[in-house]
Amino acid sequence: MAASVVESLILENETKIVLLVLDGLGDLPHPDRGGRTPLEAARTPQLDALAPRSALGRLLPVAPGITPGSGPGHLGLFGYDPVETPVGRGVLEALGAGVELRKGDVAARANFCAVDGSGVVTDRRAGRISSEECARLVAILRKELPRIEDVDVLLEAGKGHRFVAVLRGPGLTGEVSDADPHREGKPIPPARPLAPGPQAEKTARVVNAFVAGAARALRGELLANAALARGLSARPQLPGYRERYRLRAAAIAAYPMYRGVAELAGMEVHAVGDSPGEAFAAARRLWEGHDFFFVHVKGTDMAGEDGNFDAKVATIESVDAALPELLEGRPDVLCVTGDHSTPVAVRGHSWHPVPVMVHAANAGADQEARFHEKAARSGSLGTLASKDLMAVLLANAGRLDKFGA
Amino acid sequence: MAASVVESLILENETKIVLLVLDGLGDLPHPDRGGRTPLEAARTPQLDALAPRSALGRLLPVAPGITPGSGPGHLGLFGYDPVETPVGRGVLEALGAGVELRKGDVAARANFCAVDGSGVVTDRRAGRISSEECARLVAILRKELPRIEDVDVLLEAGKGHRFVAVLRGPGLTGEVSDADPHREGKPIPPARPLAPGPQAEKTARVVNAFVAGAARALRGELLANAALARGLSARPQLPGYRERYRLRAAAIAAYPMYRGVAELAGMEVHAVGDSPGEAFAAARRLWEGHDFFFVHVKGTDMAGEDGNFDAKVATIESVDAALPELLEGRPDVLCVTGDHSTPVAVRGHSWHPVPVMVHAANAGADQEARFHEKAARSGSLGTLASKDLMAVLLANAGRLDKFGA
Numbered sequence A, B: 001m002a003a004s005v006v007e008s009l010i011l012e013n014e015t016k017i018v019l020l021v022l023d024g025l026g027d028l029p030h031p032d033r034g035g036r037t038p039l040e041a042a043r044t045p046q047l048d049a050l051a052p053r054s055a056l057g058r059l060l061p062v063a064p065g066i067t068p069g070s071g072p073g074h075l076g077l078f079g080y081d082p083v084e085t086p087v088g089r090g091v092l093e094a095l096g097a098g099v100e101l102r103k104g105d106v107a108a109r110a111n112f113c114a115v116d117g118s119g120v121v122t123d124r125r126a127g128r129i130s131s132e133e134c135a136r137l138v139a140i141l142r143k144e145l146p147r148i149e150d151v152d153v154l155l156e157a158g159k160g161h162r163f164v165a166v167l168r169g170p171g172l173t174g175e176v177s178d179a180d181p182h183r184e185g186k187p188i189p190p191a192r193p194l195a196p197g198p199q200a201e202k203t204a205r206v207v208n209a210f211v212a213g214a215a216r217a218l219r220g221e222l223l224a225n226a227a228l229a230r231g232l233s234a235r236p237q238l239p240g241y242r243e244r245y246r247l248r249a250a251a252i253a254a255y256p257m258y259r260g261v262a263e264l265a266g267m268e269v270h271a272v273g274d275s276p277g278e279a280f281a282a283a284r285r286l287w288e289g290h291d292f293f294f295v296h297v298k299g300t301d302m303a304g305e306d307g308n309f310d311a312k313v314a315t316i317e318s319v320d321a322a323l324p325e326l327l328e329g330r331p332d333v334l335c336v337t338g339d340h341s342t343p344v345a346v347r348g349h350s351w352h353p354v355p356v357m358v359h360a361a362n363a364g365a366d367q368e369a370r371f372h373e374k375a376a377r378s379g380s381l382g383t384l385a386s387k388d389l390m391a392v393l394l395a396n397a398g399r400l401d402k403f404g405a
Helices: A003-008 A045-053 A070-077 A089-096 A131-144 A198-217 A241-245 A256-264 A276-285 A299-305 A309-327 A373-377 A386-396 B003-008 B045-053 B070-077 B089-096 B131-144 B198-217 B241-245 B256-264 B276-285 B299-305 B309-327 B373-377 B386-396
Strands: A017-022 A055-060 A106-115 A121-123 A151-157 A162-168 A226-234 A249-253 A268-271 A292-297 A333-337 A354-360 A382-385 B017-022 B055-060 B106-115 B121-123 B151-157 B162-168 B226-234 B249-253 B268-271 B292-297 B333-337 B354-360 B382-385
Touching: A003 A241, A003 A386, A017 A070, A017 A309, A017 A386, A045 A309, A045 A354, A055 A373, A055 A386, A070 A089, A070 A256, A070 A386, A089 A106, A089 A162, A089 A226, A089 A256, A106 A198, A131 A151, A131 A162, A131 A198, A162 A198, A198 A226, A241 A249, A249 A256, A249 A276, A256 A268, A276 A292, A276 A309, A292 A309, A299 A309, A333 A386, A354 A373, A354 A386, A382 A386, B003 B241, B003 B386, B017 B070, B017 B309, B017 B386, B045 B309, B045 B354, B055 B373, B055 B386, B070 B089, B070 B256, B070 B386, B089 B106, B089 B162, B089 B226, B089 B256, B106 B198, B131 B151, B131 B162, B131 B198, B162 B198, B198 B226, B241 B249, B249 B256, B249 B276, B256 B268, B276 B292, B276 B309, B292 B309, B299 B309, B333 B386, B354 B373, B354 B386, B382 B386
Parallel strands: A017 A292, A017 A333, A055 A382, A249 A268, A249 A292, B017 B292, B017 B333, B055 B382, B249 B268, B249 B292
Antiparallel strands: A055 A354, A106 A121, A106 A162, A106 A226, A151 A162, A333 A354, B055 B354, B106 B121, B106 B162, B106 B226, B151 B162, B333 B354
């Protein structure tokens, strides 16, 4: 479905839409739990009360067989084609690290490494230094390389040897190659312009000055005496919720990555603590001034990544228990889903479709007793691309006009 | 889904993937058999043991309502868009006749016909001569027209009045029109170039010399005194399994058409006898040197074409009985499906979705008691385009990286 058709049909009204994303919600029947999924095993009286009067279905985040990262997973839910929407690796890393990106910023994934006397990379991970060590080295670089030409260099330490570098200044672009040999035994190649014109040349020059400056500043270090930069990418300028859907959207999330992607989509972002109750209370506080609420719950994904069935069940149950606070606002449309599956058995993101439930006056009443993967397979929503979900939510909110006469 | 996204995510590992294609597998509930399909009626203890721990679903070979030929049906399963992938009629006919096509070869569907004294076609099927008669006439043409200019003419007799002509020489193309009036009462039109340049001109000249030479050589024949050529097409150069998926793929099939299409996809082809046991034994012999095994079973399609419910059941049961030999290799991913439906009631290929079963550690356990068309309707795989199946198989084999961060 061409997004432009949806955008041409937008109506405005007073409705409230809630998109409640339980990260990595989808799962597989677990052999040790009687073939149940966490969503099946969880006690969810609130969701159970809604399920029979809701429409169920499944979302395909990107395409069959494709396992999405968090960026593409959320871009799809927000109504963007995750394949066509260019959000670079560096940008996602910066958003995940909580670096606020401004228009024109260029971000890179960076890491410390070890080079020998002739500049050949001997260890791309710098002996897997600790996060504390990484923070110490980032502090050195911050002091030594605060600015290159007229470009501010913003650094944020990450886990182990990883950090994020953001370049902020006029005339930059993400179209430069990596300053990273991508394997050991080779010198660090200079970043090269990947597009004609002064922007790519300037960006490459600044990146190369950063890499050279880092090597100088770290010369005395034992394990990590150089830095690499890759995945350079500019903050994308996406048409946002206000322009596309005429929605005043609020994003409520504990983790920076999800606030960051929501901010790219033009949402007003709000940080909260980890508990669903806190997130729902924040939504209720923001209720009057907004039409759309993206509420993100991280625990389901973390439990899936850890292979922890009980923790995933517990997160689902904590969401369910907190739901009355959210329902008090009487949202016109409540959608519960995930950005991708993170099955306990897989211990990571996966390609499996994600169950989705849409509760609204005219959504349809599938009369399924509960909301879970199996019930969703035969739900009235069928299996949709995530990027088409927004149109379904807008339609249920009475915010989409008829197409054609 | 852009195939290039899948190809950009390929990982390599030691897994084995088996794609077991029961040609024309899909069927319809049969009114004389209690509304059961052949797959439902068959006794399939081996498949029944796998089904509950597998993911079921359905494949759309081309698009809703479209009945695929064998070429498009298999191209889809092999991960090519069957609409976008140019495999000409002549090429498919040549592959079906067992003619090995080399790079640069141009193939045509040809047939004997009758013309009157003024060259007007009076019977496009030459009185439906027998296959034996066809072989006799092909032998005459082989002797009289072994070579035109610097082009070798390779002929293979087919059924009845049909045969295949392959042109092998430098500078040929499939872009020429048919030397076939497509109806009676008209003379044979000359093949004409459909593209500018010397290749189309040369090919048209050679085709016209062949048609003229055939008419001369067959002048004394009663029923079949001329030949027509149509569907001229060059062997396509498709990116193969090795380039696209980094898979060493083996194709095991009794019939040349399926080996031919697999060869276009870059598979190593192996001819076997008709029985599933023989095919599975061949797969096991090839086990070590390959990662992907396409095993083709023809009997289901033949039974469907014949309208023979019991024969279709018997083929399915013979596959099931032989399955343990294949399972002994412990494939990491086993997919059982068809290239299209060939319902007994239709007596031919049809447009109906085809049931598919994927068995793998993390495929999902749909907990369906058996694998058949009805169970497949609510399976966790949903309804996929055949061309998206390869991504699902690669994902299940751990051979696809995450998309985006």
